[in-house]
Amino acid sequence: MPEVIWVYAEVVEGKITATTLEMLAKAAEVGKAEAVLLGPAPDDAPETLARYGASKVYRSADPVYRDYLTLPAAATVAGLIEKHKPAVMLFASSYAGRDLAANLSARFDCGAITDVGDFQLKDGSVEATIPALGASYLNTATLVSEGTKLLLVRPKSFEPKINEQPLAVEEVEAPADQALRAIRVKERVAVKREGPQLEGAKVIVSGGRGLRGEENFAMLKELADLLGGAVGATRAAVDAGWVPYAMQIGQTGKTVKPEVYIACGISGAVQHLSGMKTSKTIISINKDPEAPIFQYSDFGVVGDVFKVVPQLIEEIKKRKGR
Amino acid sequence: MNIAVCGKVIPASTVTIEIDPTTKRMVRKGVAHELDPAAASALEEGLRLAEKHGGAVVLYTMGIQDATIGIRSALAMGAASAVHILDDAVAGSDTLATAKLLAAAIKKQPFDLVLCATESSDSYSGIVPGQIAYFLGIPALTFAREIAVDGSKLVIKRQSESGYDVVESTLPALVTTTSGINEPRYPQLKGIMAAKKKEIKVYTAADLGFSADQVGEKGAREKVLSIGRPPKRQAGKIVTDEGEGGKQIADFLAEIKVL
Numbered sequence: 001m002p003e004v005i006w007v008y009a010e011v012v013e014g015k016i017t018a019t020t021l022e023m024l025a026k027a028a029e030v031g032k033a034e035a036v037l038l039g040p041a042p043d044d045a046p047e048t049l050a051r052y053g054a055s056k057v058y059r060s061a062d063p064v065y066r067d068y069l070t071l072p073a074a075a076t077v078a079g080l081i082e083k084h085k086p087a088v089m090l091f092a093s094s095y096a097g098r099d100l101a102a103n104l105s106a107r108f109d110c111g112a113i114t115d116v117g118d119f120q121l122k123d124g125s126v127e128a129t130i131p132a133l134g135a136s137y138l139n140t141a142t143l144v145s146e147g148t149k150l151l152l153v154r155p156k157s158f159e160p161k162i163n164e165q166p167l168a169v170e171e172v173e174a175p176a177d178q179a180l181r182a183i184r185v186k187e188r189v190a191v192k193r194e195g196p197q198l199e200g201a202k203v204i205v206s207g208g209r210g211l212r213g214e215e216n217f218a219m220l221k222e223l224a225d226l227l228g229g230a231v232g233a234t235r236a237a238v239d240a241g242w243v244p245y246a247m248q249i250g251q252t253g254k255t256v257k258p259e260v261y262i263a264c265g266i267s268g269a270v271q272h273l274s275g276m277k278t279s280k281t282i283i284s285i286n287k288d289p290e291a292p293i294f295q296y297s298d299f300g301v302v303g304d305v306f307k308v309v310p311q312l313i314e315e316i317k318k319r320k321g322r
Numbered sequence: 323m324n325i326a327v328c329g330k331v332i333p334a335s336t337v338t339i340e341i342d343p344t345t346k347r348m349v350r351k352g353v354a355h356e357l358d359p360a361a362a363s364a365l366e367e368g369l370r371l372a373e374k375h376g377g378a379v380v381l382y383t384m385g386i387q388d389a390t391i392g393i394r395s396a397l398a399m400g401a402a403s404a405v406h407i408l409d410d411a412v413a414g415s416d417t418l419a420t421a422k423l424l425a426a427a428i429k430k431q432p433f434d435l436v437l438c439a440t441e442s443s444d445s446y447s448g449i450v451p452g453q454i455a456y457f458l459g460i461p462a463l464t465f466a467r468e469i470a471v472d473g474s475k476l477v478i479k480r481q482s483e484s485g486y487d488v489v490e491s492t493l494p495a496l497v498t499t500t501s502g503i504n505e506p507r508y509p510q511l512k513g514i515m516a517a518k519k520k521e522i523k524v525y526t527a528a529d530l531g532f533s534a535d536q537v538g539e540k541g542a543r544e545k546v547l548s549i550g551r552p553p554k555r556q557a558g559k560i561v562t563d564e565g566e567g568g569k570q571i572a573d574f575l576a577e578i579k580v581l
């Protein structure tokens with residue numbers, strides 16, 4: 001019998017997240033994939049999970065999971081794990097995923113492996129591959145505890161695959177315990193984002209501290225628009241307040257995998273690299289010939305972004321006959 | 323308000339961290355150490371809350387003897403005292419054992435608020451804080467970009483995929499801080515002098531009620547099996563801009579059929 005692998009499914013902005021579908025693809029490849037989906041979600045969410053490989057969906061639409069963080073979901077998942085004992089449970093390295101895995105790993109005294117880029121099952125034990133230290137290492141690790149193995153998975157580690165399963169939904173009951181309502185969400189504030197999103201962009205033009213200020217991101221926006229892409233940034237640019245956090249790429253930001261990544265005034269710190277180094281083609285512009293980013297670039301220009309980027313923009317316009 | 327800040331002391335940012343192929347652990351001995359900048363942010367947040375609402379901040383760290391340098395800078399920033407979990411037996415602890423030991427140390431004194439950084443800058447598992455909260459039996463409010471305390475009520479702005487959420491709970495609670503939540507202060511001479519007189523309590527695993535095989539490598543649930551290096555990306559072409567750099571990139575984009 002194939003081992004049962006659970007995926008904690010997440011909904012963000014009314015959609016099942018990409019990482020959920022990626023994890024389902026891997027789970028279905030290694031064993032029998034099942035999903036746990038808690039809280040309000042679009043009506044067709046269970047169908048979506050089944051279409052991407054979930055042969056069963058444990059489901060409660062109770063708003064308690066949306067309005068109170070971590071504790072209700074942890075109680076429900078813990079109950080389900082005790083009852084069904086899946087071999088592995090996968091969580092995304094997301095806000096909710098991390099909080100849940102931390103709670104469950106302590107509750108079951110079983111630990112968890114974080115930052116997982118891939119995994120296999122060998123005679124019931126799990127072998128996870130971890131790109132450690134900003135992916136300068138590629139290590140493997142296992143969990144020696146009994147019971148369900150908890151893994152936190154990096155986004156973009158797997159390709160989502162359509163893998164139609166008959167829809168099987170098992171309703172689960174939400175906990176009524178008031179003590180689980182300790183962390184209340186009072187309000188959700190969406191910060192306005194302009195232009196195409198990083199997720200799914202084929203081309204990303206990204207800026208770092210070398211851009212010197214907020215106003216210079218306009219130049220990157222123009223270049224991205226010409227290439228039909230989106231604009232990203234390093235944490236240095238985000239922490240300086242030049243661009244919103246939603247644009248941050250790297251270990252503590254988004255993981256992206258575009259066809260083309262153009263790094264402008266970015267040094268190539270490991271924490272940035274870990275969020276973009278699997279891009280198909282990397283182009284970089286940096287005035288320092290020793291900048292580490294060049295070691296990861298397919299094409300690099302040692303030069304001033306304020307000269308190279310405007311010329312590139314002009315050149316593209318010329319070639320496009322604009 | 324009694325505030326406990328958990329902060330790691332890690333190899334300085336100038337050090338390229340290596341993994342020892344025999345112990346399969348990060349090389350920590352014999353390299354320069356500093357208070358993790360992420361922990362400095364959590365500490366700064368604690369100091370500001372204590373300045374505003376009264377109370378004292380205690381820094382908790384688990385680490386080798388070399389961590390003392392980071393503990394001193396935390397005390398110089400303004401922490402009232404520190405607790406150092408120092409024991410050869412805890413070397414190689416996984417996240418779970420680390421969280422158990424820290425929680426046991428924190429429990430020894432009254433506390434209202436525990437602050438952690440969302441993740442440490444060297445191992446960045448990000449799950450130690452949630453585990454500590456579980457062992458302390460308090461809620462964990464994570465990814466805070468702003469923290470406000472009003473009596474026994476705690477409100478944070480929590481980073482989210484689309485912006486931020488306003489999240490609240492009652493104290494005692496644990497909060498994790500994101501980078502950029504503040505600009506940590508630099509220790510001043512006066513603080514550095516004062517730090518010399520502040521107490522650093524040292525605990526072993528046994529002091530905290532753990533036997534040597536419950537912690538460290540022996541007690542770890544997570545075992546590293548192998549250490550490897552990812553395949554190197556094939557080196558690309560690097561040119562120096564001599565007035566044609568932008569055009570050369572356009573040529574390259576045309577070559578890979580993006581233009």
Ligand SMILES: Cc1cc2nc3c(=O)[nH]c(=O)nc-3n(C[C@H](O)[C@H](O)[C@H](O)COP(=O)(O)OP(=O)(O)OC[C@H]3O[C@@H](n4cnc5c(N)ncnc54)[C@H](O)[C@@H]3O)c2cc1C
Nearest residue numbers: 208209210234235236250251252253265267271272287305
């Ligand atoms: C726990 C942790 C998590 C982190 N997470 C992230 C993350 O998610 N994402 C992230 O990006 N970082 C992250 N960081 C920060 C990371 O370590 C680096 O500090 C950051 O990526 C540096 O950004 P940068 O390349 O823009 O700045 P710098 O490193 O300062 O580099 C700026 C570059 O611009 C070049 N430059 C300057 N002027 C010009 C010019 N006129 N023309 C051309 N080039 C120029 C310089 O030569 C330099 O190489 C994290 C750090 C820690 C400790």
Ligand SMILES: Nc1ncnc2c1ncn2[C@@H]1O[C@H](COP(=O)(O)O)[C@@H](O)[C@H]1O
Nearest residue numbers: 328384438439441442446447448449450
């Ligand atoms: N050895 C340690 N000593 C003190 N605090 C720690 C230690 N390890 C983890 N922490 C706390 O947990 C946070 C997250 O760490 P990590 O789970 O390693 O990413 C850190 O920022 C600290 O607040």
